[in-house]
Amino acid sequence: MAKKRIRIDMEDADGARYDIKLEGNVTREKVLKIFEMMDLMNIEEEQETTNMDSIGSKIWHIVDKFFPMGKFTSTNILEKYEDEYNEPVKLSIISTYLSRFSTKGKIDRIRTGREWTYQTIKLSQKHQ
Incomplete structure (x- = not known):
């Protein structure tokens, strides 16, 4: 089985930057825990401008x-x-x-x- 790697780069409303890397046995539960942590830190997912051309x-x-x-x-x-x-x-x-x-x-x-x-x-x- 291939080794999985996930990298999450974030920036909060105050301009602080976060770089999270997950390597190895990356599961859905682990990724959800990262999103829960982001929620606790009050980091919103960057709203992408909707480009309906793609x-x-x-x-x-x-x-x-x-x-x-x-x-x-x-x-x-x-x-x-x-x-x-x-x-x-x-x-x-x-x-x-x-x-x-x-x-x-x-x-x-x-x-x-x-x-x-x-x-x-x-x-x-x-x-x-």
Whole structure:
């Protein structure tokens, strides 16, 4: 199994910079702990300006709009994409972007039979 590496660079509202590196046995739980730490430190995720010109941003818009909760497949995204933007896109392109989103920790990816099933990762707020 290949050694995984994740690097997270952040800057808070006061201008302090943070550089976090995870190497080795990187699990979803460990990444979620990093995000919980960011939440405790009150570091917001940098809001990307939505560039609806790129295919990746359009695919993410579909995921976020139609599947904020629950599971979906690349075929589900393909159908919604073509309905929403009225333009064709190859299933392989959607699959590639969904795989990238999974690698970036935006969605979970689970093998179900012959296809991948995806689900958006939502960080739960812990109230004490």
